[in-house]
Amino acid sequence: MRAENAELYEANTGLHCVATIPVASDQSDSFSQYVESILELAELCKPVNGFEWQKKLALCLDGEPGRILREQIPRIDLRRQGAYFTSFRLAKRVAAAAVSQTITPKVCDPACGAGDLLLAVARKLPLQPNFQDTLGEWGRLLSGFDISGQFVRLTKARLILLAAKRHKIRPPFDSSLPLDPFPNIKIGNSLTPLRHMSNIDVTIMNPPFGYATAPADCDWASGRVNAAALFVDRVIRDTPKGSRIVAILPDVLRSGSRYVTWRELTRVSGSVLCEKPLGLFDKWTDVDVYLFHFEKGLNLDKYCVGYPPDQATYGVGKRFSVHVGPVVPHRHAETGPYAPYINARSLPSWGELTTIKTKRQFTGPLFEPPFVCVKRTSRPDSGHRAIATLVRSNKPVAVENHLVVLLPKDGKIQTCRKLMCRLVSPKTDRWLNARLRCRHLTTSAISEMPWWYKP
Numbered sequence: 001m002r003a004e005n006a007e008l009y010e011a012n013t014g015l016h017c018v019a020t021i022p023v024a025s026d027q028s029d030s031f032s033q034y035v036e037s038i039l040e041l042a043e044l045c046k047p048v049n050g051f052e053w054q055k056k057l058a059l060c061l062d063g064e065p066g067r068i069l070r071e072q073i074p075r076i077d078l079r080r081q082g083a084y085f086t087s088f089r090l091a092k093r094v095a096a097a098a099v100s101q102t103i104t105p106k107v108c109d110p111a112c113g114a115g116d117l118l119l120a121v122a123r124k125l126p127l128q129p130n131f132q133d134t135l136g137e138w139g140r141l142l143s144g145f146d147i148s149g150q151f152v153r154l155t156k157a158r159l160i161l162l163a164a165k166r167h168k169i170r171p172p173f174d175s176s177l178p179l180d181p182f183p184n185i186k187i188g189n190s191l192t193p194l195r196h197m198s199n200i201d202v203t204i205m206n207p208p209f210g211y212a213t214a215p216a217d218c219d220w221a222s223g224r225v226n227a228a229a230l231f232v233d234r235v236i237r238d239t240p241k242g243s244r245i246v247a248i249l250p251d252v253l254r255s256g257s258r259y260v261t262w263r264e265l266t267r268v269s270g271s272v273l274c275e276k277p278l279g280l281f282d283k284w285t286d287v288d289v290y291l292f293h294f295e296k297g298l299n300l301d302k303y304c305v306g307y308p309p310d311q312a313t314y315g316v317g318k319r320f321s322v323h324v325g326p327v328v329p330h331r332h333a334e335t336g337p338y339a340p341y342i343n344a345r346s347l348p349s350w351g352e353l354t355t356i357k358t359k360r361q362f363t364g365p366l367f368e369p370p371f372v373c374v375k376r377t378s379r380p381d382s383g384h385r386a387i388a389t390l391v392r393s394n395k396p397v398a399v400e401n402h403l404v405v406l407l408p409k410d411g412k413i414q415t416c417r418k419l420m421c422r423l424v425s426p427k428t429d430r431w432l433n434a435r436l437r438c439r440h441l442t443t444s445a446i447s448e449m450p451w452w453y454k455p
């Protein structure tokens with residue numbers, strides 16, 4: 001067994017690793033040959049042609065490891081290990097959030113892969129007077145783990161090459177350089193307790209999105225869950241108060257009903273500073289992702305997704321009970337008493353409905369006006385997301401399934417009108433576009449909608 005695999009087995013004593021044998025662990029495959037070529041480049045003691053050097057450097061520092069991995073390693077293995085490296089575009093977003101507040105924070109990537117996120121951070125770190133001192137300082141500030149020894153070695157080599165590029169120097173490198181300038185970037189399983197995180201200012205990550213088994217002490221789920229949620233959980237437990245997480249996470253953690261408790265428990269430990277949808281991860285990976293920025297121990301008591309907390313009080317759900325219309329026309333037989341009936345097509349958008357001409361028989365629940373009806377389907381990023389009508393007729397109404405009913409808890413028309421002003425506000429459209437990427441509005445998203453002070 002190679003030394004790095006022995007280390008890995010030691011790191012994997014916990015049961016919750018996404019993959020147990022890392023991809024690209026065989027020395028003979030072409031990805032390993034690529035890694036060796038990059039390591040050689042970072043250790044060159046002989047002069048090189050300037051043009052060749054610049055070309056190799058540019059490729060290796062921008063997306064080349066991910067491309068070669070995709071070409072060389074079967075998709076199924078990449079998926080099992082979650083080995084999808086972050087593009088330059090997304091890595092830049094992470095770095096901008098990670099190093100904007102403190103100038104030289106201690107940064108850790110617990111699933112560092114080939115180091116694309118650490119490189120993006122290192123691009124923003126100040127240079128020291130010389131190459132050697134820069135490596136020393138970066139080595140002190142940057143740490144990371146990965147289950148793959150190949151990836152760990154590639155990360156270190158690429159950081160050395162980036163420092164060389166920024167200092168505008170090229171081989172031969174000084175033979176007195178430290179053998180390993182990045183001792184805190186190591187092989188390790190980050191789903192087991194992270195002993196070295198107690199002095200970390202910012203954790204950056206794009207963790208694996210595959211499924212892993214929730215540990216026995218997991219208080220929000222059991223069985224198989226998205227590994228990214230477990231990574232965030234682990235980091236929150238092991239980092240100090242005041243430390244931040246800037247992560248690229250799968251959108252399902254932000255919007256999926258399976259992760260409601262995870263979201264709630266995360267917010268008990270600190271505050272979400274930003275949840276920004278970023279669209280597809282990249283053109284090869286059909287997964288929507290978002291930027292998650294979190295600070296442990298921070299208490300922003302007026303929570304509001306993606307907006308400064310002082311712009312909203314508490315959600316719509318405090319003032320209204322939210323229901324989906326129960327009538328499914330093709331499923332429900334027309335039996336029982338007649339009642340006034342509304343569907344998505346019959347409602348005047350943003351108007352007030354005082355008389356309802358259409359009637360139908362229905363044995364299920366009816367709604368007593370006044371209430372606000374919202375169309376359930378609307379397209380993200382185009383016009384209003386929650387198109388509403390105030391219903392103020394005088395008899396209980398049967399409501400079709402494509403509508404959401406918001407019943408004011410105080411029973412007042414005035415409260416319904418206040419809601420209409422908020423629903424028509426562009427702030428609400430932006431909030432809903434950030435909260436949901438699908439066309440259907442959910443009752444939970446509507447209940448969580450902020451009640452703006454000034455719509």
Ligand SMILES: C[S@@+](CC[C@H](N)C(=O)[O-])C[C@H]1O[C@@H](n2cnc3c(N)ncnc32)[C@H](O)[C@@H]1O
Pocket residue numbers: 016017018019022081082083084085086109110111112113114115116117145146147148151188189190191205206207208209
């Ligand atoms: C999605 S990649 C991200 C890599 C890098 N941070 C980036 O953004 O390009 C996730 C990485 O996590 C590693 N990984 C998977 N399970 C892990 C575990 N239990 N502990 C540490 N790393 C793990 C994989 O080898 C892979 O390199």
